[in-house]
Amino acid sequence: MNPARRCSALLNQLCVSSRGGPTARRPFSPAERSSSAGPRYSGVGGRGVGVKGTCPQGKLSGASIAGAALVCPMGGSSSSSSSSSSSSSRLFGTLSQSLNSSPLAQPDLYAEESPDQDLAEVDPDQLLRECEDVLQRRPARPHRDLVYPSGTAPCHHKHNPSIRIMQWNILAQALGEGKDGFIRCPLEALNWQERKYLILEEILTYRPDILCLQEVDHYYDTFQPIMASLGYHGSFLAKPWSPCLDVEQNNGPDGCALFFRRSRFSLQATAHLRLSAMMLPTNQVAIVQTLHCRVTGQRLCVAVTHLKARSGWERLRSAQGADLLQSLRSITSRGGGQSEAPSAVLPLVVCGDFNAEPSEDVYRRFSSSPLGLDSAYKLLSSDRQTEPAYTTWKIRPSGESCSTLDYIWYTHDALSVDCLLDIPTEEQIGPGRLPSYHYPSDHLSLLCDVSFRDEPHRLM
Known part of the structure; x- marks a missing residue:
C-alpha cells in the first residue's frame, strides 16, 4: 500500500466511533460500573505581537446566558452538513480492510499496558493534509x-537535540456531549466524527516526542492505533x-494516556x-515511565496525571499531589531500575x-518539592515567576x-526549557469560549521543548 493510501486508511480508523464499526468498543451502561480552505494553520515561528486577553473578574450567572442551546445527552440528535459527509467519506475506503484483517485487541477495561498494533507507519504530513x-x-x-x-532560538548540538513535550486534557467525548x-x-x-480530526490535527501540527493526555475515552479504537x-x-x-x-452510549472509561516516539526513546520501566x-x-491515576534517549544516551522520567476536579476538594488534591510526589521520589531515587549512585539526577x-490554581496547596507542594521541580509556563511571563492567566476557559450553566x-513541571537543575507554545488571546478564543468549532477541548494544549543540561547538578 502506497503512503497516500495508508494515510487514507488511517483516517478511516478515526471515523470508527463508539456508535459502531469493526473496532468499536462496546458501550457501557451506568449499571455496569459496579461490575467492572487552504492550510488551516499558518505554522509556528517567532513570538507574535499582540495584546493578551484577560479573564473576567466575576462569573456569569446562568440567567445571563439564557437562550443558548443546551447540550443534549450523548447519542442525541445532531446534524452534520452534507459537505462534511462527502469530504470525509472519500477517506473511509481502505483502513477498515486493514483493520478487519488484523483486528484490534479488546483488552481489559483497566489493563495497564497494551501492545502497539502492527500497522504500517504513515506519512504525518499526508495525514495532516487529510485532516x-x-x-x-x-x-x-x-x-x-x-x-x-x-x-533567541537555541542552537543545539546534534548530539543533544530538544525533546518536544505536549500536555493536553482533550475532553472525554462522553463528558463533552453528555x-x-x-x-455556548x-x-x-462536539460531534466525534469531526472533533477527533481537530484533536489529531493539533498533535500533527506540533509533532511532540512525548505526548501526555487526560480524559481519553477513545484510546483503544482511535488514539492507540493512530x-x-x-x-x-x-x-x-x-x-x-x-x-x-454514567453517560448512555459511552465508549468506556476515560483515563490518562502517555505516548513517546519510538525512534527517540526506548522504555525502561513503567509504573501505573x-x-x-x-x-x-481515590479515583485519580498517574502513569510514570522511565525512558532511555537513543540520541543522548541519557534517561528521562515522565509522568502524566489528572487530579480531582471541582472546588471544595482542595485538601484532597493536595493529598493526591503529596502521594504522587512520594512515588516519584521513590522511582527517581531507584534510578528507574538502574544500578547508579543514589545521588545521580534522573531528570523528571x-x-x-491538576484542577488547581497556582494559589492552591498542591501547587506549592510541587514548586517546593525536594525533586527540584519548576513550572515551564512561568517562563512566558515577564518576571518568569507567574503562570499564564488561563489554560481553560469555558461557560457552563453555573x-x-x-x-x-494545567502544568508541565520539569527538573530545572537537569533540564532547560528552550521554547514554549504561547497562550491564545481572548479574541482568538472567541466569545463562546471553549470548546468550539475551531478548538476541540475546553483545555488548551501546552507544549515546550526541553533539553538535557550539559552538566546537571546533583540533588542534595
Missing part, C-alpha cells in the same frame, strides 16, 4: 507562536470509576499508580491537569470559568 481536508468547513484553530524565553453542559458550544461542534502508526508507543490507565460510564489521599485510594517531567489548571 485539513475533512475540516475545511470549520474555522482554523487559533494561531499560536513558539516563544523562546531567552529571546455531562459537561457547554451551553453547539452540539454539532499513534502507533505514527511511530509512537502508547500506555493507558483508566480511572477506576470514570464518570463517562492509583493515587491515594490520607491512606485511602510531570504533565497534568457561569463562566477562566482558570489556570
Whole structure:
C-alpha cells in the first residue's frame, strides 16, 4: 500500500466511533460500573505581537446566558452538513480492510499496558493534509507562536537535540456531549466524527516526542492505533470509576494516556499508580515511565496525571499531589531500575491537569518539592515567576470559568526549557469560549521543548 493510501486508511480508523464499526468498543451502561480552505494553520515561528486577553473578574450567572442551546445527552440528535459527509467519506475506503484483517485487541477495561498494533507507519504530513481536508468547513484553530524565553532560538548540538513535550486534557467525548453542559458550544461542534480530526490535527501540527493526555475515552479504537502508526508507543490507565460510564452510549472509561516516539526513546520501566489521599485510594491515576534517549544516551522520567476536579476538594488534591510526589521520589531515587549512585539526577517531567490554581496547596507542594521541580509556563511571563492567566476557559450553566489548571513541571537543575507554545488571546478564543468549532477541548494544549543540561547538578 502506497503512503497516500495508508494515510487514507488511517483516517478511516478515526471515523470508527463508539456508535459502531469493526473496532468499536462496546458501550457501557451506568449499571455496569459496579461490575467492572487552504492550510488551516499558518505554522509556528517567532513570538507574535499582540495584546493578551484577560479573564473576567466575576462569573456569569446562568440567567445571563439564557437562550443558548443546551447540550443534549450523548447519542442525541445532531446534524452534520452534507459537505462534511462527502469530504470525509472519500477517506473511509481502505483502513477498515486493514483493520478487519488484523483486528484490534479488546483488552481489559483497566489493563495497564497494551501492545502497539502492527500497522504500517504513515506519512504525518499526508495525514495532516487529510485532516485539513475533512475540516475545511470549520474555522482554523487559533494561531499560536513558539516563544523562546531567552529571546533567541537555541542552537543545539546534534548530539543533544530538544525533546518536544505536549500536555493536553482533550475532553472525554462522553463528558463533552453528555455531562459537561457547554451551553455556548453547539452540539454539532462536539460531534466525534469531526472533533477527533481537530484533536489529531493539533498533535500533527506540533509533532511532540512525548505526548501526555487526560480524559481519553477513545484510546483503544482511535488514539492507540493512530499513534502507533505514527511511530509512537502508547500506555493507558483508566480511572477506576470514570464518570463517562454514567453517560448512555459511552465508549468506556476515560483515563490518562502517555505516548513517546519510538525512534527517540526506548522504555525502561513503567509504573501505573492509583493515587491515594490520607491512606485511602481515590479515583485519580498517574502513569510514570522511565525512558532511555537513543540520541543522548541519557534517561528521562515522565509522568502524566489528572487530579480531582471541582472546588471544595482542595485538601484532597493536595493529598493526591503529596502521594504522587512520594512515588516519584521513590522511582527517581531507584534510578528507574538502574544500578547508579543514589545521588545521580534522573531528570523528571510531570504533565497534568491538576484542577488547581497556582494559589492552591498542591501547587506549592510541587514548586517546593525536594525533586527540584519548576513550572515551564512561568517562563512566558515577564518576571518568569507567574503562570499564564488561563489554560481553560469555558461557560457552563453555573457561569463562566477562566482558570489556570494545567502544568508541565520539569527538573530545572537537569533540564532547560528552550521554547514554549504561547497562550491564545481572548479574541482568538472567541466569545463562546471553549470548546468550539475551531478548538476541540475546553483545555488548551501546552507544549515546550526541553533539553538535557550539559552538566546537571546533583540533588542534595
